[in-house]
Amino acid sequence: MVVKELARALGPHGIRVNAIVPGAVPGAGFGGAPGLEDKIALRRLGTPADIAAMALAVLAERFGGYVTGASIVVDGGLALYNWIEARE
Numbered sequence: 001m002v003v004k005e006l007a008r009a010l011g012p013h014g015i016r017v018n019a020i021v022p023g024a025v026p027g028a029g030f031g032g033a034p035g036l037e038d039k040i041a042l043r044r045l046g047t048p049a050d051i052a053a054m055a056l057a058v059l060a061e062r063f064g065g066y067v068t069g070a071s072i073v074v075d076g077g078l079a080l081y082n083w084i085e086a087r088e
């Protein structure tokens with residue numbers, strides 16, 4: 001909601017506000033849990049280059065000039081997985 005409220009307040013001044021929501025990207029001690037790649041639609045962990053490419057696209061006036069108030073998920077499909085086990 002912070003992104004949306006900032007976008008609403010700053011939009012009239014020509015300022016765009018967006019968020020990049022990264023998925024599982026190894027680094028800083030995180031290597032990924034065993035089996036995590038099986039829960040990602042693209043079957044691999046992300047890379048910093050994956051996140052950077054989306055950030056550049058959103059920042060570029062050519063591609064993202066009319067995008068504001070968005071939370072852009074870059075997770076290879078990790079959010080598609082149902083993390084709650086069904087009770088029988």
